[in-house]
Amino acid sequence: MLTTQIVLAAEEPSPVLPHTSEVILGLVAFGVLLFVLWKFAVPRFEKLYEERASQIEGGIEKAEKAQAEAQQALEQYNQQLAEARTEAAKIRDDARLESEQIREEIRAEAQAEAARIVAQGESQLQAQKAQIIAELRSEMGRQSVELAGRIVGESLEDEERRNRTVERFLAELDSAGAGK
Amino acid sequence: MGTLVLAEGFVPPGAGDFNLPPIFGAVTKPMLLVVMSVVIIAAFFVITSRNMKVVPGKTQFVAESIYSFTRNTIAREHIGSKDFQRFVPLIFTLFTFIFVNNIYGIIPLIQFPTMSHIGFPLALSILVVYPVYHYVGMRRHGIGGYLKNQLFPAGVPGPIYLLLTPIEFFSKFVMNPITLAIRVFAAMFAGHLIILVFTLAGEWLLVEASAALKPVAAVSFAFAIAMTFLEALIMTIQAYVFALLAASYIGMALAEDH
Numbered sequence: 001m002l003t004t005q006i007v008l009a010a011e012e013p014s015p016v017l018p019h020t021s022e023v024i025l026g027l028v029a030f031g032v033l034l035f036v037l038w039k040f041a042v043p044r045f046e047k048l049y050e051e052r053a054s055q056i057e058g059g060i061e062k063a064e065k066a067q068a069e070a071q072q073a074l075e076q077y078n079q080q081l082a083e084a085r086t087e088a089a090k091i092r093d094d095a096r097l098e099s100e101q102i103r104e105e106i107r108a109e110a111q112a113e114a115a116r117i118v119a120q121g122e123s124q125l126q127a128q129k130a131q132i133i134a135e136l137r138s139e140m141g142r143q144s145v146e147l148a149g150r151i152v153g154e155s156l157e158d159e160e161r162r163n164r165t166v167e168r169f170l171a172e173l174d175s176a177g178a179g180k
Numbered sequence: 181m182g183t184l185v186l187a188e189g190f191v192p193p194g195a196g197d198f199n200l201p202p203i204f205g206a207v208t209k210p211m212l213l214v215v216m217s218v219v220i221i222a223a224f225f226v227i228t229s230r231n232m233k234v235v236p237g238k239t240q241f242v243a244e245s246i247y248s249f250t251r252n253t254i255a256r257e258h259i260g261s262k263d264f265q266r267f268v269p270l271i272f273t274l275f276t277f278i279f280v281n282n283i284y285g286i287i288p289l290i291q292f293p294t295m296s297h298i299g300f301p302l303a304l305s306i307l308v309v310y311p312v313y314h315y316v317g318m319r320r321h322g323i324g325g326y327l328k329n330q331l332f333p334a335g336v337p338g339p340i341y342l343l344l345t346p347i348e349f350f351s352k353f354v355m356n357p358i359t360l361a362i363r364v365f366a367a368m369f370a371g372h373l374i375i376l377v378f379t380l381a382g383e384w385l386l387v388e389a390s391a392a393l394k395p396v397a398a399v400s401f402a403f404a405i406a407m408t409f410l411e412a413l414i415m416t417i418q419a420y421v422f423a424l425l426a427a428s429y430i431g432m433a434l435a436e437d438h
Contacts, residue, residue: 015195015298015369016362022299025211027307033218033277038269041225045247048232055234 141166190384193376198296198369210294217280217294225276250275250423258427263434267427270312274304275423278364282415285372286408293415296368301361301422309426310357317433326433360425364418371411378404 145162200209228243236244250272255264278295285293295301317326330352331345382400385393 015198015296016365018299018302019297020299021206022210022297023303023307025214026300026303029214029218030273030277030304030308033221034269034273036218036222037225037273037276040222041229041247042269042272044229044232045244045251048229048234048244052234 137170141170144169189388190381193373193380197376198372200292209292210297210300213284213290213292213294214281214300217277217284221273221276221280246276247272254420254423254427258424259431259434264427267430270308271423271427274309274426275419278304278422279416279419282364282368282419283412285368285375285415286412293368293372295364295418296372298361298365301365304422305357305360309360309429313426313429313433314353316430320434329436330433356429360422364422367414367418371407371414375404375407375411378407 145166148165202208203212225243225247228239232240232244251264251268254275255268255271259267278301281294281300283293284290285296314326317330320326321329331348332341333344333348336344378400382397382404385397385400389396
């Protein structure tokens, strides 16, 4: 074994001189490998990279979308809350206004009623007074005439004369009342 | 000469150790390993990428890390985020292909970095990377524009071009592909040789040296192991550097001016 190696060493050309067969084989082997990797391995790796990139991008996009939606929901909620608040305030104001109005109305009605009652009473009073005055007047006239007739003895039968006498008497009475 | 050395005792390994006898017919070990590497890499990535999930499992995570390393760290950084996409398969294949063929060197039983045979890296650099970057550069800028871009960098005072243009031509059209191949070849060749030296020396010390020298074998084996770890690092770095330089050549060819 050792001797064959040494013999070979003596015979073989320098190691920096290429064997043609090795150059050809190296080229062909490399070519085959290049072809296989180019056709089968590289596209798969590239596809994987793309998939991964798109998945990451998709994930980010989804997260952004979700965030935007959440933001939107929050805004909507806030808006609704604000609306509800103004609504509540409006209702409260309205209620207050209404109650005020009702109170005012009731008061006005009561006053009107009171005024009406007072007026009615007054007119009744006036009527009664007038009636009493009229009754008194006629009664007094009749009694005066009777009294006078009894005193004078003279029958004041004459209607016209009697009326005149009563009239005169009442007028004196009136003027006396007014003079007082 | 061989017999002379043999008579003296320890025979240090040399370039001859890299020329393994054919396994069958004209097929040698590195040839088999290269074919195996194609099967291994293709199977690994085709299988792991068949049913990928957005949240990766363990295996998918490994495959994805390798892919995104070549895609983002190497291709995008050095070609530019505008054009890198269509070069990703190339850079990805370069890195994995060279990495597996390098790492063979420390896999038990295989223990042979394919890239220590210069034919393989040369095929990749001269027949793949070199034509690709010149082609895309010419496609982008036209032949004249591309040559002007590459050989007459802007912002240099006139007479300097006398000096600069030949250098630029020599480096971009002659040296780049060769250095690209030699870098990985030499690292693998030297690394494998170092491991061989320590291992064979340890073996020789243990088996054939005088009793007083036998314990030194342990030191030799320890170095072999330490070198194996170092090699693991270098193998990865060389694969990275190859892919990185390929990407940066493409990036420079595409750039408006640099």
